[in-house]
Amino acid sequence: MESFPFSQKRFTALPPARGHKWIATWLQKNYEELLNKRFNDKSLDRFFGKYLSIRSWLNEPTSSIRKPRSYRKWLEFVSDYFHEHRIKSGKGLAEANFLPRVATGDRKPEGPWNPCLPYRVAIDHMRSAFNVGSIIRVVDAVGFESVMLSSGTPGKETGQVRKTAMGCAEWIPQTKHKDLGKALIRAKDEAYTIIGIETIPDSFGYAEYPWPEKGIVVLGNEEYGITEDVMKACDGFVHLPMSGIKNSVNVANAFAVAAFHISLIRNLK
DSSP states (O other), X not given: OOOOSOOHHHHHTSOHHHHHHHHHHHHHHHHHHHHTTOOXXXXXXXXXXXXXXXXXXXXXXXXXXXXXXSHHHHHHHHHHHHHHHHHHTTOTTOGGGOOOOOOOSOOOOOSSXXXXXSEEEEEOSOOOHHXXXXXXXXXHHXXXXXXXXXXXXXXXXXXXXXXXXXXXXXXXXXXXESSHHHHHHHHGGGTOEEEEEOOOTTOEETTTSOOOSSEEEEEOBTTTBSOHHHHHHOSEEEEOOOOSSSSOOOHHHHHHHHHHHHHHHHHHO
């Protein structure tokens, strides 16, 4: 396990917020050590004792803290205290600072991406790297072919996209287009139907739409939706019926609902 980089004297001279930041950084490194299983019982005992000592240097309570007794409990322990110290450092719980997820049941990628459905997703002028990463992860889950991005939309070259995609950006094919509308029109020559997810008059509820054999699902900007030029390339539009006060949900959530619906109905045929 990683050693702490400060003596008590040097550490207590730091402002409390910086002290919490250093503890969080140290816990993050040890979480990664745990994920890679680079530890033994003696190193875990030393780590636990050191953590209690460091907390006491900041006058943080330690009496209720119990040493974990299993590998999973150690991961939970380090993650929970990492976020406690992140909050106390003033950094908060931004998704970019989340720790790597514990992987359970993932298959190892073998060879190039092998899609299950002749569908793509086109992302039009989206700004949020977290939304793009979430969408790529859903593409992997449902077996779509690829991701099409407008220029300016963050893709797998962006660290936050890769982190949110949980590794899926490594194998999901991605293309970028200066003119996404024209790229979608060209795709019609390959028999793709272009369907925008957009809350506009005369759009279909996603469950009522006659989803074609081949399609490209288009997602728009978080603020103003699909751009006018890209809307002109669409053959139809769907929306998620809302039962509450708000007229929409997060774009990545909307895509997940539609994508799993497409996967269900197309795989049944």
